Amino acid sequence: MKVIWIALAGVALLAGSASGASKGTSIDLVAYSTPKDAYGKIISAFQGTAVGNGVNVTQSYGASGDQARAVAAGQPADLVALSLDPDIDLLVQKKLVPKNWRSANKYHGIVSTSFVVFVVRDGNPKHIKGWADLVKPGVQVITPNPFTSGGARWNVMAAYGGLRRQGKSDKQAIKYLYKLFHHVPVQPASARDALTVFAQGKGDVLLTYQNEAIYAEKKGVHTEYHIPKATLLIETPVALTKTGLTKPAAKAFFKYLWSATAQHAFGDQGYQPVVKSVAASYHLNHVPGLFTIRSAKWGLNGWPKVNKRFFDPKKGVVAKIEASLGH
Amino acid sequence: MSRYFLRFGALGYLTLLLLMPVAFVFYKAFEHGFAPAWQAVTTPEALHALKLTLVVAAIAVPANTVVGIILALTLVRSRLPGRGVLNAIVDLPLALSPVVVGLSLVLFYGRGGWLGGLAGHGVHILFAVPGMVLATMFVSLPFVVREVVPVLREVGTEQEQAAETLGAGPFQTFRRITFPAIRWAVAYGVVLTTARAIGEFGAVSAVSGNIEGRTQTLPLYVKAQFDGFDTTGAYATSVVLALIAIAVVVGLRALHPKEESP
Amino acid sequence: MATDALALERPVRVGGYTAGSLARGVAMGYLSVVVLLPLAALVWSSRASGPAAFWSEVTRPEAVAALKLTLGVAAVCALVNAVAGTAIAWVLVRDRFRGKGIVDSVIDLPFALPTIVAGLTLLALYGPSGPFRIDVAFTRLGLLVALLFVTLPFVVRAVQPVLLELDKEMEEAAASLGARPIAIFRRIVFPNLLPAILSGVTLAFARAVGEFGAVVLISGNIPFKTEVSSVYIFGQLQAGNGTGAAAVSVLLLAISFGVLLAIGAFRRWRTRYDRV
Numbered sequence: 083m084k085v086i087w088i089a090l091a092g093v094a095l096l097a098g099s100a101s102g103a104s105k106g107t108s109i110d111l112v113a114y115s116t117p118k119d120a121y122g123k124i125i126s127a128f129q130g131t132a133v134g135n136g137v138n139v140t141q142s143y144g145a146s147g148d149q150a151r152a153v154a155a156g157q158p159a160d161l162v163a164l165s166l167d168p169d170i171d172l173l174v175q176k177k178l179v180p181k182n183w184r185s186a187n188k189y190h191g192i193v194s195t196s197f198v199v200f201v202v203r204d205g206n207p208k209h210i211k212g213w214a215d216l217v218k219p220g221v222q223v224i225t226p227n228p229f230t231s232g233g234a235r236w237n238v239m240a241a242y243g244g245l246r247r248q249g250k251s252d253k254q255a256i257k258y259l260y261k262l263f264h265h266v267p268v269q270p271a272s273a274r275d276a277l278t279v280f281a282q283g284k285g286d287v288l289l290t291y292q293n294e295a296i297y298a299e300k301k302g303v304h305t306e307y308h309i310p311k312a313t314l315l316i317e318t319p320v321a322l323t324k325t326g327l328t329k330p331a332a333k334a335f336f337k338y339l340w341s342a343t344a345q346h347a348f349g350d351q352g353y354q355p356v357v358k359s360v361a362a363s364y365h366l367n368h369v370p371g372l373f374t375i376r377s378a379k380w381g382l383n384g385w386p387k388v389n390k391r392f393f394d395p396k397k398g399v400v401a402k403i404e405a406s407l408g409h
Numbered sequence: 410m411s412r413y414f415l416r417f418g419a420l421g422y423l424t425l426l427l428l429m430p431v432a433f434v435f436y437k438a439f440e441h442g443f444a445p446a447w448q449a450v451t452t453p454e455a456l457h458a459l460k461l462t463l464v465v466a467a468i469a470v471p472a473n474t475v476v477g478i479i480l481a482l483t484l485v486r487s488r489l490p491g492r493g494v495l496n497a498i499v500d501l502p503l504a505l506s507p508v509v510v511g512l513s514l515v516l517f518y519g520r521g522g523w524l525g526g527l528a529g530h531g532v533h534i535l536f537a538v539p540g541m542v543l544a545t546m547f548v549s550l551p552f553v554v555r556e557v558v559p560v561l562r563e564v565g566t567e568q569e570q571a572a573e574t575l576g577a578g579p580f581q582t583f584r585r586i587t588f589p590a591i592r593w594a595v596a597y598g599v600v601l602t603t604a605r606a607i608g609e610f611g612a613v614s615a616v617s618g619n620i621e622g623r624t625q626t627l628p629l630y631v632k633a634q635f636d637g638f639d640t641t642g643a644y645a646t647s648v649v650l651a652l653i654a655i656a657v658v659v660g661l662r663a664l665h666p667k668e669e670s671p
Numbered sequence: 672m673a674t675d676a677l678a679l680e681r682p683v684r685v686g687g688y689t690a691g692s693l694a695r696g697v698a699m700g701y702l703s704v705v706v707l708l709p710l711a712a713l714v715w716s717s718r719a720s721g722p723a724a725f726w727s728e729v730t731r732p733e734a735v736a737a738l739k740l741t742l743g744v745a746a747v748c749a750l751v752n753a754v755a756g757t758a759i760a761w762v763l764v765r766d767r768f769r770g771k772g773i774v775d776s777v778i779d780l781p782f783a784l785p786t787i788v789a790g791l792t793l794l795a796l797y798g799p800s801g802p803f804r805i806d807v808a809f810t811r812l813g814l815l816v817a818l819l820f821v822t823l824p825f826v827v828r829a830v831q832p833v834l835l836e837l838d839k840e841m842e843e844a845a846a847s848l849g850a851r852p853i854a855i856f857r858r859i860v861f862p863n864l865l866p867a868i869l870s871g872v873t874l875a876f877a878r879a880v881g882e883f884g885a886v887v888l889i890s891g892n893i894p895f896k897t898e899v900s901s902v903y904i905f906g907q908l909q910a911g912n913g914t915g916a917a918a919v920s921v922l923l924l925a926i927s928f929g930v931l932l933a934i935g936a937f938r939r940w941r942t943r944y945d946r947v
Contacts, residue, residue: 268891283799301638408895506901
């Protein structure tokens with residue numbers, strides 16, 4: 083009897099698996115988790131336009147690194163919206179995204195920006211304003227583990243760049259990083275976990291991005307944040323995959339991400355829109371001392387080189403720092 | 410007297426480690442009243458996730474139960490060489506972290522993996538329901554075996570041998586002698602298997618693709634709610650999972666009325 | 672109701688020759704497809720870069736520290752469960768008190784709840800903002816608590832069915848002969864429960880070794896202090912060191928396998944006089 087049920091289930095399984103083919107006007111969006119609300123709005127708006135009418139968009143949200151590896155393992159994706167370049171470069175390596183994805187448009191595939199901020203306790207009792215304050219005696223800093231959370235890499239590079247921007251040498255900036263990590267009592271696995279840990283009462287300051295702080299505040303988790311004097315611009319990229327490039331609907335959706343409606347959706351969620359006409363209505367446009375991951379003047383020469391130097395799991399600067407924590 | 414000491418100790422342990430956390434989950438779910446919780450679990454995505462969770466469990470649990478009973482009988486009653494190794498293999502799925510389970514499945518079924526070519530022929534295992542069923546089967550395999558084995562050892566073979574000498578056929582012997590002896594063990598095995606099958610997050614997450622409205626089980630949906638700061642919703646969905654687990658226990662207990670031990 | 676001492680251990684045929692072997696074949700095939708082949712793929716990928724790379728990956732200080740912590744805390748967790756689980760099972764089967772049914776129904780919940788919820792709940796209850804003024808978050812004790820939570824049902828549910836089947840005649844006979852409860856437990860009940868306890872212990876140990884979701888939040892993942900192997904492996908994978916992740920996974924797998932084999936051997940040794 084039971085054998086029959088199992089056989090039937092097996093048949094159902096196979097039937098289910100075989101019917102996975104996507105229809106003509108269906109596109110697959112694979113994104114990291116934070117911009118989910120924004121994309122929800124954008125997709126609805128897109129479906130109201132002429133090109134988007136009747137297009138079905140499947141959505142998958144998750145941690146950026148996990149999503150990249152899922153796509154590399156075969157998850158169908160026409161557009162990938164991840165939290166940092168290296169995750170998309172992984173897909174370039176696997177030949178799923180074209181090498182020239184950055185030249186897709188004048189925005190280099192960057193759909194929104196943000197920057198690293200300090201979330202502090204109400205009233206900022208420990209007066210944490212700049213990078214130097216993070217290593218004052220008794221200050222505890224919460225940041226996700228840079229290996230489990232790709233996004234935490236922005237935090238580390240913001241710290242490094244911040245010190246360089248203030249005139250310190252490369253050696254001094256790295257020494258600062260060592261000091262900083264000795265002030266980190268716990269390293270949660272993800273940015274979201276880090277916020278939870280901080281909200282539960284651990285630590286004096288949380289390193290995160292402005293958009294995450296704004297979003298949390300919107301959703302009822304009070305976050306008081308302070309923008310340090312020299313901080314890193316976070317750029318969130320989107321790319322069309324090779325399969326996406328073959329679908330007119332996917333290309334149309336990609337283009338739509340830079341429309342006023344879409345950019346407003348990002349802005350409403352706490353991101354900085356990149357389209358100038360929209361950007362003016364949101365948040366702060368002028369952050370003193372803002373630098374990017376390509377600010378060679380401050381020792382940041384683009385993600386590929388920075389990744390290798392700092393985040394190589396065996397020889398990177400941060401790997402050495404983590405190893406030093408045991409002694 | 411020692412009975413009270415034992416009861417007090419056991420219940421104290423359970424209070425701290427079980428009852429408080431469970432009460433907390435229920436409290437957080439209904440913190441803002443019944444309506445927000447109900448809304449959170451009746452969205453289209455939530456209902457789809459519930460359906461998917463039940464479908465996956467409905468396949469994985471019976472399969473693991475049947476296979477579990479057979480493996481238990483093999484481990485205890487047969488003379489197969491290497492039973493010690495087989496015994497240890499049965500527990501391995503648990504020892505793997507979900508990250509590693511996902512990694513193994515991806516290395517086997519994923520792009521570039523041993524069976525990676527299937528996707529090219531339209532057979533989608535990963536990032537579709539079959540992959541999720543396989544991952545669930547993987548992680549919930551040990552329980553029925555582990556429950557049944559000690560009881561089988563305990564029960565002994567005399568009755569089965571007697572039945573055989575009296576001319577009973579193999580299925581008859583199993584149905585009338587062996588199975589009734591192990592039914593409680595099977596029941597508890599099914600309870601554990603179901604609980605794991607509905608509650609598994611990590612391994613299923615790695616192979617599901619987490620596609621909204623398509624490949625999200627309830628645990629994945631809980632994560633999505635949590636990421637979106639819908640804490641009440643996340644706890645409410647967890648209450649749904651808890652209720653399913655409780656229903657299974659209560660249902661099995663009702664099917665097999667206990668001989669109350671005085 | 673121990674195995675009849677006079678009965679010779681012969682294979683009891685569940686089915687006739689063909690049916691029994693067929694069932695076993697199906698079961699083995701299932702086991703292979705569902706578990707063994709993917710594991711083989713994992714082991715294979717860890718070999719891909721050669722034995723030198725494997726060795727260097729598994730001997731990295733952080734990996735070794737995580738391994739030691741994982742195995743140590745899993746062992747403690749298994750031991751605590753052996754004692755607590757047996758006690759709880761005993762109370763649930765032999766004792767009578769109001770609310771017993773409710774308690775029995777919720778024992779499996781730590782298991783049915785997604786691990787994120789488990790972690791979050793434990794952090795909220797026993798962390799910095801906890802209402803009981805108990806703060807074990809980000810310590811090894813917190814790690815242990817999280818593991819005890821998710822392994823709670825195993826020994827309990829393993830011992831319960833055996834206790835239910837246990838014939839009370841022997842205990843009653845011993846009591847009528849004047850034996851004290853402790854002695855009855857030690858000499859009559861415990862030997863019969865031992866295989867079940869060990870069954871539950873292997874499950875608890877295995878789960879504790881492999882747990883990720885419930886510990887990742889409350890343990891703090893501090894390298895060399897509270898970082899367990901599952902988090903370390905995750906980190907290596909995310910950082911792009913797939914070989915390292917696979918290597919450490921395979922080593923952990925091998926050690927767990929060894930421990931499980933050892934527990935099985937121990938059980939056979941302890942129950943050697945029950946068989947002929």
